[in-house]
Amino acid sequence: MTAIRIGTRRSALALAQSQLIVDALARLGIEAELVEVTTEGDRNQTSPLTQIGGTGVFVSALRDALLAEEIDLAVHSLKDLPSKGIEPIALAAVPGREDPRDVLVARDGLTLESLPAGARIGTGSPRRAAQLRLLAKESTHFEVADIRGNVDTRVRKVREGAYDAVVLARAGLARLGRLDEVTETFDPAAFVPAPGQGALAIECRTGDERMLAAVAPLEDRETRAAVTAERALLAELEAGCAAPVGAFAQVLPGPDNAQLSLHAIAVAPDGSASVRMSMSGSFGEAHELGRKVAAKLLADGAGRLIEERVT
Numbered sequence: 001m002t003a004i005r006i007g008t009r010r011s012a013l014a015l016a017q018s019q020l021i022v023d024a025l026a027r028l029g030i031e032a033e034l035v036e037v038t039t040e041g042d043r044n045q046t047s048p049l050t051q052i053g054g055t056g057v058f059v060s061a062l063r064d065a066l067l068a069e070e071i072d073l074a075v076h077s078l079k080d081l082p083s084k085g086i087e088p089i090a091l092a093a094v095p096g097r098e099d100p101r102d103v104l105v106a107r108d109g110l111t112l113e114s115l116p117a118g119a120r121i122g123t124g125s126p127r128r129a130a131q132l133r134l135l136a137k138e139s140t141h142f143e144v145a146d147i148r149g150n151v152d153t154r155v156r157k158v159r160e161g162a163y164d165a166v167v168l169a170r171a172g173l174a175r176l177g178r179l180d181e182v183t184e185t186f187d188p189a190a191f192v193p194a195p196g197q198g199a200l201a202i203e204c205r206t207g208d209e210r211m212l213a214a215v216a217p218l219e220d221r222e223t224r225a226a227v228t229a230e231r232a233l234l235a236e237l238e239a240g241c242a243a244p245v246g247a248f249a250q251v252l253p254g255p256d257n258a259q260l261s262l263h264a265i266a267v268a269p270d271g272s273a274s275v276r277m278s279m280s281g282s283f284g285e286a287h288e289l290g291r292k293v294a295a296k297l298l299a300d301g302a303g304r305l306i307e308e309r310v311t
């Protein structure tokens, strides 16, 4: 049998994540190799993410390569996937999640509390920007500035003094072996992560039984349930990965592991207002839980808050 071709973006993080899957398959006795695919999101590092086609810019080139049969599997950061799937592509496996929390990487070991007034915090994410502004209103004062580039670039910009701090996913730094850069890890109930953050998505062509069977052992049912709830919420809000919406689901510890909790927030982009909601439901009804929490958020005015203001 020929080696499975795994499509990956070229960034250090994408390569590390895809290599995790190559290694996991190798442990199952299955040979796989990486095929690098350049995406529009990688080529275009200058314009804000929200201007280069919104959701899914990192995803479509890999999907195109799958459909053209240039690769057999695609590995994505699950949070970069559009919240609605497409028919010819299957979410073949969701492996175990890394730490889903957001972190601060600040100069001189600083935290949100200890950053001086007027500090510049870099993020390209409307969700992070909105939650930073929300926190700023409540405690200290800082300026949120747009930033682009991959994880290494962003950390370097703090080192070079262009920003006092950046907000990143803890998972990305963990996978790059750079957790020592973290100066504060945010409580996910206070600073809510992106739906799917920390999880990987392994996609194949719909009906490709060989690939579905190969990656089935990598599936983690707790992560699948959690991200199903988080993504159902995002889809129900008709929001994409660029929306100021956070969602974080967890399997509740207990004798039967039968409960899933979901905590979500929708924030006005300027941080002037927010709506939060928490609910739990049965493990087997993750999608329904996401829809219910979204409906409650909408009833509390979330739709108006997150409405895209095209300027």
Ligand SMILES: NCc1[nH]cc(CCC(=O)O)c1CC(=O)O
Pocket: 077, 078, 079, 080, 151, 167, 168, 169, 170, 171, 172, 196, 197, 198, 199, 200
């Ligand atoms: N937006 C880009 C992106 N997509 C996935 C990750 C990190 C890994 C993850 O969240 O699973 C990152 C970088 C970041 O947000 O810091």
